[in-house]
Amino acid sequence: MKEAMEKPSSQVKAKVVARDFRLYYGDFMALKGLNAAFPDRSITAIIGPSGCGKSTFLRSINRMNDLIKGTRVEGEILYEGKNVYDPSVDLTWLRSRIGMVFQRPVAFPLSIYDNVACAPRVQGITKKSELDEIVEWSLRSVGLWDEVKDDLKKSALGLSLGNQQKLCIARAISTNPEVILLDEPASALDPIATLKLEDLMWTLREKYCLVIVTHNMQQAARASDYTVFMLGGEIVEVGPTRQVFTNPKDPRTERYITGKLG
Amino acid sequence: MARDAGRGESHGRGAPGRPKKRSGVLGVALVRASAALAVAILVFIVGYIMLRGARLMTPRFLFGSPEKMGREGGIFPSIVGTVVLTLSSVAVAAPLGIGTAIFLTEYTREGLFSRIVRFGTESLAGIPSIIFGLFGFLFFVIRLGMGWSILSGSLTLAAMMLPTIVRTSEEALRSVPDIYKETAYALGASRWQTVTSVVLPAAMPGIITGVILAMGRAIGETAAVIFTAGSSLRLPKSIFDSVRTLPVHFYILAREGISFENAYGTAAVLITAVLLVNLAAYYVLYRVSKRRAGGI
Known part of the structure; x- marks a missing residue:
């Protein structure tokens, strides 16, 4: 199984690599020695039943x-070969390189402009022209610019949920990250917005390395290059999505995918 | 038959619950009556004072100087005194109260210290205003030598407003969803940045409403003010001058039997001011909630 796990990394450069990663809540071991590689310029889906630790891993x-x-x-x-838990890692830097999008669209009760601009501001960018440029670029990247360019001063809470989630993605990429983590990003959206x-x-x-946690199997099958299947805090199977879904190696993966588990 | 059964069902789970239903009717009638009574009391008080005082609210009364101890003339110095005193007490109490609330919600876990701070502010809320007045008199006026002045009065009022502002701000800050904070952290924000750029703006409407309501109380405060800001009828020139606020003016006019007519006039102005302040609070809340609901 170890081979399968490292397969993606041998094909494409891995941006993020987990090596024998364990996480404890007090005495409880929630993640039991995970090994996985998340390749650049591709989408990796983490699937598994509720409580399997997929969100915790993300x-x-x-x-x-x-x-x-x-x-x-x-x-x-490891991100860029460096352990993110190393004491020398600056969290502000780390989180500007690894953006995150949550389950529900978290638009702040601020204007559309400020919702995006708050991220570069945190990084210390205060020049108006620079912020303007970042906001426009970020909104263009998520395909929201044309729709909102005349309403930048209006509250972000007036946007539809789907557009709010796009706004959150725009905010996440405004700091120019390399990795985007998406924690069930479509669970609050209707099918079209999804x-x-x-x-x-x-x-x-x-442009990015995307990692998405989803409980929607169709979504994982549709919208990912690689799939990581987790169960009880362990990784059961890793592989190209097509292979995991059509020809799973582990019987537990097969049972989960066919709906007989979880 | 079938229809009957259906109707029986629709009447609720308590089929043998006839008496229950009646007590419900009685209960509803009682709460309705209480609500009506509460409104009636308010309307009666406001109406009575307005009936007797509103006709006095002429420009001459509002912008004139008092003559013969207030028996004649206007109340302009008292209006200025009330506004200045209230605003300066807010200027002291708001930063202090909001700061305390931020500390309590964001920078401390529940522990001995936060409990002491909370207990302290809540005890402050239970102290009668005349005690504040006495303390302000002994401490600010005498001990610190500030005399009867806007300064002494506003510091005393600030101490009185503090609990309200702390509590409402704390509530507003706590009601900011945790996910906002989490999102801010995920953007790399430090705790301070999270508080200033996300939590505080999100809590602002609640905080502003609390501050305005505290202001409304300060406007009407009498006992604490008469001991600390004095009762000078002159227009104040600086914060070291004594002023006679509207409620104090009203109290003196009525207590010393100088002029009941002008007392009611003053009361009418005061009530109008308090109503306006409260309306302002609701307006702020309404505007913000409307904008947040999505004014695109």
């Missing part, structure tokens, strides 16, 4: 689990 990559008291990690998650989001993911794939 949130370990940009160290969001640090916010939860009593978590402890062992092993490594398909549009998947289209956007395919566009972003040209």
